[in-house]
Amino acid sequence: MSLETVIRSIFSTLFLASVIRISTPIIFPAMGGLIAVVTGVPNMALEGIMNVGAFVGVMVSAYTGNVWLAILAGIVAGVLMALLLGLFHIYFKTNLFIGGLAVNLMASGGTVFLLYIMTGDKGNSASVKSLSVPNWEIPFFKDIPFLGDVISGHPVFTYLAFLSVILVYIFLYRTRFGTHLRAVGENPEAATTLGIDVKKSRMIALAISGVFAALGGMNLSMAYLQFFQKEMAAGRGWIGIAAVHLGARKPLGVLFASILFGFADAISNQLGSLNIPSQLVQTIPYITTVVALAVFAIQQRQAALERMKRYQKEHLEAISANASKAE
Amino acid sequence: MKSFFESKGFRELLRIVLAVTIGLALGFIITLFVSKDPVGAYKSFLLGPISRLNRIGDWLEESLTLILLGLVICIVFGASQWYIGVEGQMVLGAMAAGCVALYVPIPPLPRILLAFLAAMIVGALWGLIPALLKAYYNANELVTSLMMNTVALKIFEYILKAFIMTPKSRSISSELIEKPFRLPTFIPNLPFLQGIREIWMKQTSVTIMVYIVIAAVIIVYYLLYKTPFGYELRTVGLNTKFAHYGGINVKRTIIMSILVSGLVAGLAGAHLTLAIHNKIISNMTSGLGFEGINIAILAGNNPLGVPIAGLLYGYLRAGSDVMERSSDVSRELVFVIQAMVLLLVTAERLLPTIQKRVADIKENSENGTNGKPDVKNVKEGDSHVA
Numbered sequence: 001m002s003l004e005t006v007i008r009s010i011f012s013t014l015f016l017a018s019v020i021r022i023s024t025p026i027i028f029p030a031m032g033g034l035i036a037v038v039t040g041v042p043n044m045a046l047e048g049i050m051n052v053g054a055f056v057g058v059m060v061s062a063y064t065g066n067v068w069l070a071i072l073a074g075i076v077a078g079v080l081m082a083l084l085l086g087l088f089h090i091y092f093k094t095n096l097f098i099g100g101l102a103v104n105l106m107a108s109g110g111t112v113f114l115l116y117i118m119t120g121d122k123g124n125s126a127s128v129k130s131l132s133v134p135n136w137e138i139p140f141f142k143d144i145p146f147l148g149d150v151i152s153g154h155p156v157f158t159y160l161a162f163l164s165v166i167l168v169y170i171f172l173y174r175t176r177f178g179t180h181l182r183a184v185g186e187n188p189e190a191a192t193t194l195g196i197d198v199k200k201s202r203m204i205a206l207a208i209s210g211v212f213a214a215l216g217g218m219n220l221s222m223a224y225l226q227f228f229q230k231e232m233a234a235g236r237g238w239i240g241i242a243a244v245h246l247g248a249r250k251p252l253g254v255l256f257a258s259i260l261f262g263f264a265d266a267i268s269n270q271l272g273s274l275n276i277p278s279q280l281v282q283t284i285p286y287i288t289t290v291v292a293l294a295v296f297a298i299q300q301r302q303a304a305l306e307r308m309k310r311y312q313k314e315h316l317e318a319i320s321a322n323a324s325k326a327e
Numbered sequence: 328m329k330s331f332f333e334s335k336g337f338r339e340l341l342r343i344v345l346a347v348t349i350g351l352a353l354g355f356i357i358t359l360f361v362s363k364d365p366v367g368a369y370k371s372f373l374l375g376p377i378s379r380l381n382r383i384g385d386w387l388e389e390s391l392t393l394i395l396l397g398l399v400i401c402i403v404f405g406a407s408q409w410y411i412g413v414e415g416q417m418v419l420g421a422m423a424a425g426c427v428a429l430y431v432p433i434p435p436l437p438r439i440l441l442a443f444l445a446a447m448i449v450g451a452l453w454g455l456i457p458a459l460l461k462a463y464y465n466a467n468e469l470v471t472s473l474m475m476n477t478v479a480l481k482i483f484e485y486i487l488k489a490f491i492m493t494p495k496s497r498s499i500s501s502e503l504i505e506k507p508f509r510l511p512t513f514i515p516n517l518p519f520l521q522g523i524r525e526i527w528m529k530q531t532s533v534t535i536m537v538y539i540v541i542a543a544v545i546i547v548y549y550l551l552y553k554t555p556f557g558y559e560l561r562t563v564g565l566n567t568k569f570a571h572y573g574g575i576n577v578k579r580t581i582i583m584s585i586l587v588s589g590l591v592a593g594l595a596g597a598h599l600t601l602a603i604h605n606k607i608i609s610n611m612t613s614g615l616g617f618e619g620i621n622i623a624i625l626a627g628n629n630p631l632g633v634p635i636a637g638l639l640y641g642y643l644r645a646g647s648d649v650m651e652r653s654s655d656v657s658r659e660l661v662f663v664i665q666a667m668v669l670l671l672v673t674a675e676r677l678l679p680t681i682q683k684r685v686a687d688i689k690e691n692s693e694n695g696t697n698g699k700p701d702v703k704n705v706k707e708g709d710s711h712v713a
Contacts, residue, residue: 106667300464
């Protein structure tokens with residue numbers, strides 16, 4: 001394929017649709033990470049929880065033949081993993097980073113261990129017949145020429161992901177409990193004096209982030225592909241955390257950051273058909289993440305410097321004003 | 328003697344022994360559920376590595392890699408940098424060492440030395456980007472280093488497939504490094520050791536890396552605890568602001584901690600190509616990326632504890648390989664055990680909580696005569712909140 005066709009394909013409806021589809025498994029963990037971060041317990045186990053969710057969803061769907069039961073089971077498994085981290089961090093004072101890495105280790109080892117027992121294969125679950133979630137043709141929109149092709153016909157998870165951004169926004173900023181969570185994240189001592197149970201709030205925040213991460217994982221194994229694969233999340237949990245930083249911890253910002261990363265991923269998929277070595281093309285999403293984090297960090301730094309300068313200037317003005325008054 | 332049992336060191340030791348015991352017990356419970364012959368499987372897991380001479384060799388070789396990885400993490404975690412880019416540094420170090428050993432046309436000794444040097448430099452340089460971003464702009468080093476890991480693995484795969492792989496090779500790997508350019512065995516060629524040397528060389532291939540690793544442990548210990556740099560590094564690790572006000576160049580310390588750790592990571596990579604595989608092969612570092620954390624944490628982040636922790640986990644890994652070959656339980660069981668141990672070892676409050684419970688029970692049974700809850704211990708745990 002020539003460069004021209006690739007460029008043309010990037011401006012096609014198919015490509016835009018693929019950006020939406022590929023962003024989904026980043027939006028989910030990013031939203032989960034967001035809720036955990038604003039409550040002051042950055043969930044470093046998102047990656048592992050995604051793997052667990054992906055695995056449990058596939059296996060339960062294969063054994064019960066019921067997609068919705070499978071999704072429920074995946075969510076429960078994700079919540080349990082998140083609560084394991086919460087138990088150790090909040091009640092036994094395990095360092096959050098190390099606890100998160102431990103849960104990730106347990107997830108990647110545990111899923112392969114169980115996969116081997118259940119299917120006799122260590123790489124993927126293709127040998128068992130698992131189900132995938134249905135796609136949704138939006139009744140009216142699907143007939144609109146351009147828009148219909150882009151936004152209609154995705155797996156239901158995709159719509160759930162975009163809906164969840166709105167839900168998370170309402171939850172964090174318009175509900176009593178969400179406000180409590182943010183208070184816990186900003187100043188736990190003050191929250192305690194207001195009668196908020198900090199430990200319980202953090203456990204609940206982690207549990208919610210577990211739900212989102214599990215959904216993100218199942219989106220990979222039950223919508224994007226139709227089987228479970230070893231280390232299926234492939235860094236998306238971490239990219240989700242990067243999206244939380246990049247989106248300045250605001251739901252809408254995090255959504256845009258996730259879509260940016262989804263875009264990079266989709267570009268790398270498109271370029272894969274060119275005559276460029278596939279391994280190098282595959283690094284694009286990860287390099288994008290590093291660059292984005294760097295740009296964001298530099299901006300933050302400059303903003304902080306400017307704030308400081310402004311403050312100093314105001315301070316000096318105030319001093320000189322006082323001095324002139326005194327005269 | 329009593330004071331020793333009440334000392335902090337003993338409590339630490341007790342916690343580690345307890346954690347490993349619980350982890351192994353949990354592993355056995357899991358085996359009970361999944362295996363047709365759980366006792367046999369677990370026996371091969373726990374006794375496998377010492378059942379034959381060649382397996383002892385495998386255990387030692389595995390442990391050498393793990394000890395180096397543990398040292399890497401000791402350095403960066405000592406500075407409280409959550410930098411886990413060691414897999415990327417290691418894999419590119421392995422590539423550099425392999426390329427020198429395969430292609431640079433100079434005599435054996437300088438070639439091997441050059442290979443080590445190249446691996447260490449490449450390892451250090453690969454850490455530069457996350458290090459600069461963290462030091463100057465406070466960008467989250469955990470995420471950037473993980474992303475850089477994936478990038479490094481892809482670059483490794485690309486170089487291997489595009490430039491090194493020969494069309495006739497059946498697996499994705501380079502040609503074997505020729506005999507004179509490999510590392511010699513660790514038993515010196517002395518007359519009275521001749522017998523042992525021959526038996527050992529027939530069965531295993533443990534190389535002079537043993538001495539290099541021992542030297543690395545001592546050097547890293549010396550560096551962290553006996554030099555100004557180590558003092559600065561640990562001060563930054565304890566409290567960045569305090570270090571800054573104390574006149575320590577925090578930025579430089581952060582960057583140097585990651586670069587120095589990269590030197591060791593590169594060494595681990597060189598060990599993979601020059602001693603273990605004797606060639607550059609795809610998926611060289613799989614499953615090793617996070618091992619350093621397990622080991623450093625188990626060793627209490629002390630370089631002198633790292634060899635013990637490395638030998639223990641090397642033993643468990645070697646045992647899990649034996650178990651996988653001789654039973655129906657797969658080797659990934661060891662990751663679950665390790666994760667459990669990691670959680671239990673770092674759970675500061677777990678032991679105090681249990682002690683308090685025990686004291687409470689005692690108090691109840693003795694009607695409050697003797698066993699007040701151990702308030703002091705609980706307080707101590709509280710002060711460690713990160």
